[in-house]
Amino acid sequence: MLYAYLIVTAMAIFASVAAGTFAWSVVAGQFRELDAGARSIFWDEPTDEVHGG
Amino acid sequence: MADAHHAQLLARLDASCRRPVLTFLVSAVAWLLLGSLLALIASIKLHSPEFMADAEWLTFGRVRAAHLNAVAYGWAAMAALGVLLWLVPRLTRAPLRGPTWLVGVGWVWNALVTLGVSAILAGYSTSVEWLEFPLPIALCLAVCFAAVAIAAIDMLVRRQVEHIYVSLWYLTAVMVWFPVLYLTANIGLHGGVLTGVAQSMTNWWFAHNVLGLFVTPIALGTLYYVLPKVIGRPIHSYYLSLVGFWALALFYNWAGLHHLVGGPVPMWAVTVGIVASMMMLIPVATVAYNQHMTMRGHFHLLRTSPALRFVVFGGMSYFVVSVQGSFEALRGMSEVVHFTQYTVGHAHLGMYGFFSMIMFGAYYFVLPRLTGREWPSPALIQVHFWCSAIGIGVYFVALTIGGIQQGLLLADASVPFLEVVQATMPWLQARSISGLALTVAHLAFAAGVAGTVFGGPSQDRAPTLLGQPAGGGA
Numbered sequence: 001m002l003y004a005y006l007i008v009t010a011m012a013i014f015a016s017v018a019a020g021t022f023a024w025s026v027v028a029g030q031f032r033e034l035d036a037g038a039r040s041i042f043w044d045e046p047t048d049e050v051h052g053g
Numbered sequence: 054m055a056d057a058h059h060a061q062l063l064a065r066l067d068a069s070c071r072r073p074v075l076t077f078l079v080s081a082v083a084w085l086l087l088g089s090l091l092a093l094i095a096s097i098k099l100h101s102p103e104f105m106a107d108a109e110w111l112t113f114g115r116v117r118a119a120h121l122n123a124v125a126y127g128w129a130a131m132a133a134l135g136v137l138l139w140l141v142p143r144l145t146r147a148p149l150r151g152p153t154w155l156v157g158v159g160w161v162w163n164a165l166v167t168l169g170v171s172a173i174l175a176g177y178s179t180s181v182e183w184l185e186f187p188l189p190i191a192l193c194l195a196v197c198f199a200a201v202a203i204a205a206i207d208m209l210v211r212r213q214v215e216h217i218y219v220s221l222w223y224l225t226a227v228m229v230w231f232p233v234l235y236l237t238a239n240i241g242l243h244g245g246v247l248t249g250v251a252q253s254m255t256n257w258w259f260a261h262n263v264l265g266l267f268v269t270p271i272a273l274g275t276l277y278y279v280l281p282k283v284i285g286r287p288i289h290s291y292y293l294s295l296v297g298f299w300a301l302a303l304f305y306n307w308a309g310l311h312h313l314v315g316g317p318v319p320m321w322a323v324t325v326g327i328v329a330s331m332m333m334l335i336p337v338a339t340v341a342y343n344q345h346m347t348m349r350g351h352f353h354l355l356r357t358s359p360a361l362r363f364v365v366f367g368g369m370s371y372f373v374v375s376v377q378g379s380f381e382a383l384r385g386m387s388e389v390v391h392f393t394q395y396t397v398g399h400a401h402l403g404m405y406g407f408f409s410m411i412m413f414g415a416y417y418f419v420l421p422r423l424t425g426r427e428w429p430s431p432a433l434i435q436v437h438f439w440c441s442a443i444g445i446g447v448y449f450v451a452l453t454i455g456g457i458q459q460g461l462l463l464a465d466a467s468v469p470f471l472e473v474v475q476a477t478m479p480w481l482q483a484r485s486i487s488g489l490a491l492t493v494a495h496l497a498f499a500a501g502v503a504g505t506v507f508g509g510p511s512q513d514r515a516p517t518l519l520g521q522p523a524g525g526g527a
Contacts, residue, residue: 001321003321003325004321004322004324004325007307007325008324008325008328011303011304011307011328011329011332014299014300014303015300015304015332015335018296018299018300018335018336018339019335021292021293021296022293022296022335022338022339022342025290025292025293026342036216037216037218037219037291038281038287038288038291038294039287040214040216040218041143041144041218041220041278041281041282042281042282042287043059043146043214044059044062044063044143
């Protein structure tokens, strides 16, 4: 049972952090500062053109 | 417009991966067609057991396993690796090295899956679900996978970008996770290392993780690439996409043991599996929220873009199937639906509604860029989409309702077993009809792929859209 407690506790800690950041991003619309990362895939093609295919 | 340098680099990247990617993608379509045929035969046998009953190699036990392995290692794996080999050069800006070698790997992969499916039909299955191929074939497949993984990691090492985009996180993780899963499970189960209940635990650890740590990361990596590219807008929250990645990495690995609720395995291990399954709501919510917020204001593009339509359908299915899976893992739910058609409906919503639809979207995005030819017919794409969407919709709804009914009747000791079978029959017939719709979809898809890959000279025309774009540039 000790394993179960340890594993579930670790999951719960991570889940709390993840859920917290998720909630923060939803409520406050945060993290836009990392859009440079989000934009990094647009190196090869224009971003203002919708591609059909 | 991309400048000349970028255009040259792009041409070089596409040229480096064109032959292996096309080998994998075209082979995958052939396996999809064969897998559909095997699925239809298996499905019809469930309500008409006399169908093809004279051929022992087409008995349900063999055909069903042959279907699963043809679609898992033929269609899904080859499509996933083909898309991966196209995405990684784009994301790393490093050309693929050894394309001829990888074309050979693709053909060996085809030969191995042919051998494996033939072995299953001939009665040489290992009878371990998702791992029915005999051990020598499985080990050779692992070597082939390693060759693809080495090529992908080589590009990652030589990458010309500092930033590792979220898609690359997912794709790289697969290169590490899947070999560990596949080798551990095969050697443990078929190499005589594991005995007793440890076999069941390893079996379901593997079988569930094939979905969560192989096909899911590749599909999500593809979604995070194709969706922003088509609508021309970055994903809503990049940070959130990474939270989703790490939550998947942490939780999914534990979830498989929920398959053993009520089984003779340590209760705490199953409990951990159930807890992890519920924790999966976090990465699922991040993907769903990110997709919705990214798409907000762009939903009208679903009317025209084939790639977007398939990918968004896949993303929405991911949310539904994952939430369903989390609650299905709970003991109370599992006790009713586990050994019923409900589970089959769930599995198909995941492998088809989510994964395959995103792969279809990736095909519609990748092939014109790789071949220089556009899709030959919007009508074929419409047939593909609507037969797929309606087919998987009917399949899922029928087996979900039928499965719950089946489970409740099975749990009632006063109901004779034959009555349970009779009650399930209409749902199984609906399953065959929806399977037929899916097969029609795949034929339309295959015709489109053939026209794009093997059509005439390269064209210089506008993308094939499903209707008139709304507004300028859209």
